[in-house]
Amino acid sequence: MSPLAWWHRTPLYLRILGAFGLGLALGLALGPKAAPLEIPAKLILRLLGALAPPLVLIAVIHALMQAEIKGRMGARMVFLLILNTLVAITIGLIVANVVGPGRHAHLAEPHDASATGPKANTWTAILDNVPTSVVKPLVDNQVIGVIFVAVAFGLALRRVREEQMRDGKTGYRGLEQAVEAAFRCLVIVLHWVVDIIPIGVLCIVASIVGAKGLAPFISLAWFVLSVMAALCLQATYYLLRVRLGSWVSPLHLLRGTRDALAMAFSTASSTATMPVTYTCLRENVGLREQSASMGALVGANFNNDGTALYEAMSALFVAQMLGMDMSLQHQIVIVLTSVVASVGAAGIPEAGLVTMTLVFTAVGLPTQYIAVLLTVDWFLDRCRTAINVMGDLNVSCLLDGKQPETQTAT
Secondary structure: OOHHHHHHHOOHHHHHHHHHHHHHHHHHHHHHHHHHHHHHHHHHHHHHHHHHHHHHHHHHHHHHHHOOOOHHHHHHHHHHHHHHHHHHHHHHHHHHHHHOHHHHOOOOOOOOOOOOOOOOOHHHHHHHOOOOOOOHHHHHOOHHHHHHHHHHHHHHHHHHHHHHHHOOOOOHHHHHHHHHHHHHHHHHHHHHHHHOHHHHHHHHHHHHHHHHOOHHHHHHHHHHHHHHHHHHHHHHHHHHHHHHHOOOOHHHHHHHOHHHHHHHHHHOOHHHHHHHHHHHHHHHHOOOHHHHHHHHHHHHHOOOHHHHHHHHHHHHHHHHHHOOOOOHHHHHHHHHHHHHHHHHHOOOOOHHHHHHHHHHHHOOOOHHHHHHHHHHHHHHHHHHHHHHHHHHHHHHHHHHOOOOHHHHHO
16 A cells, blocks of 8 residues: 555544654654744645635535525524524633633744734724625635625525526526535645645644643643533533423434434534434434424534534634633624634535634634644544534424424324
């Protein structure tokens, strides 16, 4: 087997773990001389940052063109998705503020253009992300602006498609195929960048250990525990909402959808889990076809609660390690950017890596320290994907109401 084939056959998390171990050894061996190794990590994170805006733009347009959201149930689903995301981010920020995982270590703030510091005023920070042109958000990595542009063009293309379908024309299929092709091309390029992420992990770990020792990575244990606690609280919120707002009992839901949750954890992909989620809701739980499809198939294209929670906590964690003051108004900006970034993240492989660069840029955090989080991201990605799927289950049950289908029929 050639080295390249072996590299591709080895799971990403094993490559990252191996890179982490080598980075530790190299940092301890070289000491301060390992500082120049941060340059490759910066380059890799810069590539991710460059891919993020067009990928989110095309992903949102693609989702809006394909999603079928109609009537009162569609409006209620949108409300539930936004509510769940806001609750998830709020839980994440509360846990991060109370536990303070980043305060257990200190990193020097880099002197480069990516570390601008948080904006002084909330409204200024928000207005700075409102696009002044169609192209500017893509150039400046402004997540809110990218979503604005994506939603505008996505809704416009939906209208074009509906008008052509009404007139019996088929030109809209060419539009869908073009968007699909653009999305697939960007995902292929993303996989190329993801393939070299372990190299970035090795370099950033070595440079940090050489300069600061093991303290920053000991604080990662606090970060992992904090994220796990926040995800458990979010799962508890989901089950409580299901108990109070639908006919399904939480135990029955967990028993009937355990295959979907297990697949979400093992694959780290809520998109790949969608068919299993739908089947479990219909056959094992007994939800109506419409509510199961709306929550598990349509809602999954926009739902990323676990990712939004993780990105908000990551931003606060890095800010704490850098000694940056993230006041309430700065955290409001984190909430807004995490919400809109999570909308664009659904359906994107390694979504957290892509949209996190946008969230960090929006609040003036240096994106190079995202590489530090990659050492534990492979595990937390699986956990937050399971929470994403639990969010789909939650929405489906709430849309199904307080009476099962058999009782409604009688």
